[in-house]
Amino acid sequence: xxxxxxxxxxxxxxxxxxxxxxxxxxxxxxxxxxxxxxxxxxxxxxxxxxxxxxxxxxxxxxxxxxxxxxxxxxxxxxxxxxxxxxxxxxxxxxxxxxxxxxxxxxxxxxxxxxxxxxxxxxxxxxxxxxxxxxxxxxxxxxxxxxxxxxxxxxxxxxxxxxxxxxxxxxxxxxxxxxxxxxxxxxxxxxxxxxxxxxxxxxxxxxxxxxxxxxxxxxxxxxxxxxxxxxxxxxxxxxxxxxxxxxxxxxxxxxxxxxxxxxxxxxxxxxx
DNA sequence: CCGGACGCCTGTCGGC
DNA sequence: TGCCGACAGGCGTCCG
Numbered sequence: 001x002x003x004x005x006x007x008x009x010x011x012x013x014x015x016x017x018x019x020x021x022x023x024x025x026x027x028x029x030x031x032x033x034x035x036x037x038x039x040x041x042x043x044x045x046x047x048x049x050x051x052x053x054x055x056x057x058x059x060x061x062x063x064x065x066x067x068x069x070x071x072x073x074x075x076x077x078x079x080x081x082x083x084x085x086x087x088x089x090x091x092x093x094x095x096x097x098x099x100x101x102x103x104x105x106x107x108x109x110x111x112x113x114x115x116x117x118x119x120x121x122x123x124x125x126x127x128x129x130x131x132x133x134x135x136x137x138x139x140x141x142x143x144x145x146x147x148x149x150x151x152x153x154x155x156x157x158x159x160x161x162x163x164x165x166x167x168x169x170x171x172x173x174x175x176x177x178x179x180x181x182x183x184x185x186x187x188x189x190x191x192x193x194x195x196x197x198x199x200x201x202x203x204x205x206x207x208x209x210x211x212x213x214x215x216x217x218x219x220x221x222x223x224x225x226x227x228x229x230x231x232x233x234x235x236x237x238x239x240x241x242x243x244x245x246x247x248x249x250x251x252x253x254x255x256x257x258x259x260x261x262x263x264x265x266x267x268x269x270x271x
Numbered sequence: 272c273c274g275g276a277c278g279c280c281t282g283t284c285g286g287c
Numbered sequence: 288t289g290c291c292g293a294c295a296g297g298c299g300t301c302c303g
Contacts, residue, residue, distance in 0.1 A: 003296060034279070034298085058297075075297055076281075091281085110280045112297060127299090154274060163298080170296055219296065220283080239296095260276070262294085 002073045004135065004168030005211035006222055006230065007058045010079050013225035015053040017081045017102055018062065023048045025097040029088060033108065034074060037094070037115045044117065045069075045096065051121075057131050057167035067119045069096075070127070074112025080105045081225045132166045135204050140166055142198035149189040149197070156192060157185035158259040160204065169204060172217055172239045175264045177203040179238045184270045185263045186256065210235065238264040 002010070026045040031037040038044075048064035055061070060079075062069040071077075084103050088095070094115065096104040106115065118125050133139035148165055157178060160169050169177065178185050180203035183196060192200070216222055216230030219240070223229060237247050242255035246266035256263050 006296075032280095072297085074280090075295070108280095109282065110295090110297095112279065152273080158274085161297095172296060217296075222296075259274090261297095 002058065002077065002216070002222060003170030003173055004055075004058060005173070005208055005214075005232065006216035007060060007073060007168075008055055008212050009216040009224055009230060010073075011053050011055045011060055014079055014081060014104060017100070017225070018050045018053055018098070018104065021050050022099040023050065023064070023096060024099055025095075027095040027097065027103075028093070030091075030093040030111075033093070033111050034072075034114045035116065038117055041069075041115075041117055044119075056128055057134075057163060058170075059128065061118075063121065065121065067117055067121060067123070070114070070116040070118055070125055071106070072114040072127075074108060074110060074114070076110040076221070077106065077108040077113035078221075078223055079225055080107070080223070080227070130164055132162075132164050135166050135168050135208055140201065140205075142194060142201045145201055146192075146194045146197045149192065152189040154189055155186045155258050156183055156189050156200075157261075157263055159189040160200070161259075161261075166204070168208065171261050171263075172219075172236070173204070173207050173211065175239045176207045176237060179265060179270060180207060182270055184267075185265050186258050187271075238266065240264065 023045045026041050028037060028042060048066045051063045053062050058072060060071040081102055082105050084097055084101055091109040092105055092107045094106050152159060157174050159165055161174050181200040183200060211217060211232040214230055214232035215224055217232040218229035219233060238253050241253045242264055244253055246253055246269060249268045251266055251268045253264055253266055
């Protein structure tokens with residue numbers, strides 16, 4: 001489910017509730033996620049004081065004075081801030097009990113998400129080692145994207161969804177960015193000029209930034225920490241709109257499977 | 272190294 | 288109404 005804007009929306013939503021909070025308990029109900037949740041967290045987390053909540057790619061890092069919780073939402077993960085002891089529903093896998101009387105609750109029906117522990121402040125994790133630049137940072141720019149694309153025959157949509165190239169661009173925002181830049185999603189990465197990479201870089205930054213401002217995209221079940229949806233779905237130009245009119249030229253939007261993922265584009269506007 | 276396919280899970284939706 | 292396959296916002300791993 002969540003791409004970078006949704007994860008960033010979660011970070012902003014939970015951060016004020018977590019900052020400087022002492023952790024009282026960790027109620028673990030289901031440890032079978034993508035990787036098993038360490039049972040040791042039951043004793044390691046109580047007593048920790050949360051410093052801040054960071055995001056790297058689609059990961060959230062809850063930094064404490066003892067170490068960091070590393071979270072990933074997979075396809076269906078979500079976080080809520082609730083009063084302690086709110087009855088748990090199916091797929092509510094754990095609660096982090098806070099001294100404030102609230103808890104952070106992790107829900108993930110498909111269990112593709114992750115909850116891991118980095119056991120010392122300042123340490124990293126192998127999952128974070130080979131990630132490319134943050135798309136909204138200055139390290140992500142046209143020159144960098146162009147250089148990495150030389151000799152790459154892969155479809156441009158797969159290329160920008162590759163987290164070694166740039167992080168945070170998932171299936172929705174890949175289609176939207178390519179539409180904005182006028183690039184056909186199955187074009188080979190090596191067959192795109194530097195000038196067009198400049199347009200694509202700008203499009204990725206703009207789409208992600210706008211989506212963050214709207215609180216992310218709610219297609220079916222994405223919720224912010226307070227239960228509110230994100231409102232960027234109203235601004236999607238092509239994603240999920242096959243058969244409908246292109247907002248620029250009116251031609252019907254097409255759907256094509258690229259790299260096992262549905263892709264949406266306008267054959268007239270994108271080449 | 273690169274590119275493509277697979278599998279991990281549950282829920283929902285459309286068609287018959 | 289019920290069943291069944293297709294599909295869903297991610298990504299590490301494996302194979303050629």
